[in-house]
Amino acid sequence: MTWTGSDTVSIYRKDTSDSLEVDYTATIGKDGSVTGAGKVRSTGLAFNWTASVR
């Protein structure tokens, strides 16, 4: 993860179980909620995602 703003990060995912590579962006709320977008490098497939930080 790399900070890109005061509450945003970019995330590079490299799968160790296969060859998938994905770029994520995330906005982290003060309550630990995360919303973001992802894009698969090989196909260009874009999707939204969520998470909660513990």
Next chain:
Amino acid sequence: MRFSRRLFLIIVSVFVLLFPPFGQHLVVAGSMPSNMAEHPESNGQGFTVWSIGGTWTCDGKPTSITQDGGGNLVFTNEMGSRSKGRFLNTETVIAIEWEGGLHGSVQDGGKTIRWANGTVWRRILPESGKGGGTITIPINPNDSVKLGSGGGSGSLGVRWDERENGFSGVWTRRGTSDVFDAVWDVNGRQVTAVLTMTWTGSDTVSIYRKDTSDSLEVDYTATIGKDGSVTGSGKVRSTGLAFNWTASVKGNTERPVSNILGSGRGSGLLGVRWDERENGFSGVWTRRGTSDVFDAVWDVQC
């Protein structure tokens, strides 16, 4: 043959000028004001920077900077957008919330800031003539080098004074994160980069350098001594060129292992575990210590 040798020497010379971090040491023709310390920490009490708080203009439109005694800056641009910032060295500021970390060169005795995106801010001094000058940012005595055993002991400090290939750099930590902003003064030209550190052992880290002033990418390894001394090696990704380097770590900051969420970068916001969901599948991302690296696992049933 003689022509080829001469051509080769010319090419090498041009390469050294274009990529000075990896060439021979050249004397920097700096423009440091005579009343300012060449090295920010050189007086042992703190480091001296321009007093830049006040009203500024950008293309005739008002902008402003607030500056506290601790060296913290808040920039407000002509659109009303604000960014926190700080001095990276005596002549460079960074607005950390703009453009992923926008650098500005403080010139003309603290009366002009030339930003990396091409905009220029000019200082408006009050009619009283007060304002401007310099201030000294104190170094907290508690920030003296008290380095632990690494790997979670807070030994990344707050600032690294680094030296590689004859050039000196200043690496400034973003809060208590593992990300640093780096700046080198290379023959009067500023080379800037963002560094991401990852603990690889009890006293060793790997560092990924991505230049923001050019396209250079470098991988470093480092061993941090308890006295704050750092030795390591580096390798340029594009050329494979390897070199050794050294640094000294200033200040000690406890690195957060916390689930307490703060106000953003450097506040431990990354937590220790992310419960993630994408495309109908759930994943668990587990942080490696207090680094910026996570191990992720998804249970995907086809």
